[in-house]
Amino acid sequence: xxxxxxxxxxxxxxxxxxxxxxxxxxxxxxxxxxxxxxxxxxxxxxxxxxxxxxxxxxxxxxxxxxxxxxxxxxxxxxxxxxxxxxxxxxxxxxxxxxxxxxxxxxxxxxxxxxxx
Amino acid sequence: xxxxxxxxxxxxxxxxxxxxxxxxxxxxxxxxxxxxxxxxxxxxxxxxxxxxxxxxxxxxxxxxxxxxxxxxxxxxxxxxxxxxxxxxxxxxxxxxxxxxxxxxxxxxxxxx
Numbered sequence: 770x771x772x773x774x775x776x777x778x779x780x781x782x783x784x785x786x787x788x789x790x791x792x793x794x795x796x797x798x799x800x801x802x803x804x805x806x807x808x809x810x811x812x813x814x815x816x817x818x819x820x821x822x823x824x825x826x827x828x829x830x831x832x833x834x835x836x837x838x839x840x841x842x843x844x845x846x847x848x849x850x851x852x853x854x855x856x857x858x859x860x861x862x863x864x865x866x867x868x869x870x871x872x873x874x875x876x877x878x879x880x881x882x883x884x885x
Numbered sequence: 886x887x888x889x890x891x892x893x894x895x896x897x898x899x900x901x902x903x904x905x906x907x908x909x910x911x912x913x914x915x916x917x918x919x920x921x922x923x924x925x926x927x928x929x930x931x932x933x934x935x936x937x938x939x940x941x942x943x944x945x946x947x948x949x950x951x952x953x954x955x956x957x958x959x960x961x962x963x964x965x966x967x968x969x970x971x972x973x974x975x976x977x978x979x980x981x982x983x984x985x986x987x988x989x990x991x992x993x994x995x996x997x
């Protein structure tokens with residue numbers, strides 16, 4: 770049982786390049802989330818999904834796109850990377866209970882992205 | 886003012902000491918309160934979960950919520966070097982599927 774798996778774990782990009790981060794969970798969770806974590810800023814929600822085929826914006830969505838074509842996968846895309854997107858990105862998933870997340874998020878180990 | 890305030894530390898204490906970690910918040914709609922622990926270069930993991938005001942104990946850990954003061958605490962008794970980590974408070978309102986609001990995290994160091 771792998772839990773939440775993120776790929777790649779490390780990536781260096783040049784300004785203007787594009788890339789996709791992949792998150793996969795094997796716990797049959799309905800909800801999935803993408804956060805970024807920056808020094809002095811804490812965890813900030815980028816986008817989230819309440820089920821296959823649905824996505825919604827979080828606190829800091831600009832410059833990112835997401836897709837949830839399969840229940841177990843949640844993709845985060847950067848179309849034109851900027852240095853301000855240098856960060857550690859965490860994917861998380863959770864159960865749903867009566868249409869709400871339970872508050873227990875299961876996190877991946879993070880993807881460290883540097884944009885030069 | 887940020888919705889959730891948490892002192893980033895570092896907080897350094899000797900092994901065996903009682904540790905007190907705290908967060909304040911401004912959003913009265915928050916009803917569910919959590920503490921996550923994050924080891925270096927790892928993802929956060931849930932440590933404690935409480936609903937509304939009151940105390941919850943789990944082994945050496947006690948979580949307290951005071952909604953009237955908008956203040957939550959995590960106490961660690963008989964602290965161990967393995968407790969050295971960053972502790973993030975998190976909270977959410979009563980409904981919806983949107984994510985949690987996190988504090989910035991407190992970096993805790995337990996000195997052997």
